[in-house]
Amino acid sequence: MANLSLKEQKHELIKSTILNAAEKYFVSGGIDAVNLRKIAQDIGYSATNIYKYFQDKDAIIQALIEKRMQEIAQNITSIKPDQNSIKDIIALGFKLHIHKVLEYREHYKTVMLSKEKVFLDATSMLEPTTLNRLPAQRRLLETLKIGIDKGELRELDPIKTAQVLWSGMFGILIRVIIEDYKDLAYIDQLVDTYVDHMFLGINANKKA
Amino acid sequence: MANLSLKEQKHELIKSTILNAAEKYFVSGGIDAVNLRKIAQDIGYSATNIYKYFQDKDAIIQALIEKRMQEIAQNITSIKPDQNSIKDIIALGFKLHIHKVLEYREHYKTVMLSKEKVFLDATSMLEPTTLNRLPAQRRLLETLKIGIDKGELRELDPIKTAQVLWSGMFGILIRVIIEDYKDLAYIDQLVDTYVDHMFLGINANKKA
Incomplete structure (x- = not known):
């Protein structure tokens, strides 16, 4: 042994x-x-x-994506759900995610903005069945489901909600990388603004 | 004459x-x-x-970006503010924007995901003072300000709100282009989900 x-x-x-x-x-x-x-x-x-x-080059690339994406998601999975509101978990998760991704920014950019099949197999998320391929997305979806079960969130479609919530974080992150934006404190403020608005709504009168 | x-x-x-x-x-x-x-x-x-x-090649590229971005924004500027809620204007604006961009998807991808200075001069939006360079972003910011003035939206930071609202739409749009996603009806549903959540909040209890 x-x-x-x-x-x-x-x-x-x-x-x-x-x-x-x-x-x-x-x-x-x-x-x-x-x-x-x-x-x-x-x-x-x-x-x-x-x-x-x-087995071949594709197997190396797949293993490489999986390894880095798991490293990127590791911070997030360490957040304890019981001690925080769903809103705080997601805001903290997004911040940790963005900070971590920036250590691997070129890797992330190459993987997330590529149309190559070997990448899309790991990264596509618009087809509802493929949302939870990336560990960070899977974690977001699970967190939303917990929030709905606990009655902390409205009755909502967890998959569509995870897709749009993640897209907002992804959009900010891609701009940070493309613009080579250095003011991470401002990025944290944007994430807080985003999550605050998403959870509390920006309408003065919260009716549809 | x-x-x-x-x-x-x-x-x-x-x-x-x-x-x-x-x-x-x-x-x-x-x-x-x-x-x-x-x-x-x-x-x-x-x-x-x-x-x-x-004057030079850069001037051609700048004119090219400006021309296409104005064409892309044209649909949005035709939406009449008086007849709709701010929420409906923004949801419709995002849908029109996404559909229009998809006519120029390669142009948009090249411009929006490039780190070249000539593009960043037109596209950067994380620095608060640069948000309104793109006509579509400028329009979004104006719409939010109208909403706040009319009391239809909460008292909020219109710049940060425009930045995060736009990032979510941008994140969805980039995924549509990268994944070559064809189901535009589903994308419209995602936009509706996004705008609904953003305006009405996903918390069951709408308190911070």
Whole structure:
């Protein structure tokens, strides 16, 4: 058992080394720049050896997206639902998400704004059945469902609500990346404004 | 006077011909693909002649952005404020905007997702003073101010509110373009959901 675990650890370590090497190419030049021969050279492996860990280039890219998106979502999943209102959880989640994404801004931009199938398989969210592919989106959807169950939120369509709530955060985030906007305190204020309005409504008279 | 007007008309026609020729290159390959010599060749002009109408390549690109963005905003500015609630004006405005942008989707994607200064000069909106550069954003901001003045909306920060409201629409629109999403009826439903939530709030108890 101890031996097997060590073997597994080694396996994971090599996979991780391959992914880190791949990311360098990926971020600078997209899918086309990810070249198995170059990656092999960088980490002192043969390309044949890499195939023991990943079936093909697409498998490397998929693993890379999954790994980074899980890292990005990790902060959010650490927020405890019981101690806060749904509104506070979502506002904090969006802020943590934006701050974390900005550590991987080029990776995020490449993945989220690409029309390549290998990315869309992980990122598309307009088809209601595909919303919860990204860990952060899945978490948002779960949080809204908890809010409805607890009666904290109105009876609403949780999928459409998650789609539009997430789109607003995504729109702000994409502008921050494109405009290379540095004032993160102002971004946090925008997120608060967004979540406040979304939860409390901007109509003076709250009737339809 | 009649002669002058004809001259002016001819001037505008040639400018428009230059812009249309430029757009073909621009949409397929971005700024770098816009080549004054090629444009001149396409429309049977000399490059020197083009300089009579536009100072340089940047001036052509700026005029191109302005022209298309005004066309995109045209639908919105035709909505009459007096006959509808602010909520209905904004929901309709967002839908018209999305449908119109989809006619120019590659142009819009290139302009709105570019980090080139010539585009950012027209599109940046996170710096509060730059929000109203795009005609559609300016219109949104004006509509919110009218709503606050009329007491139809709460006392709120119109700039931050316009920024976050627009970001949500922008986020949906970017996803439609990236995912090449075809179900526009569903997109209209998402816009309605978004605007409903934003105006009426999703909290069961509408207190902070």
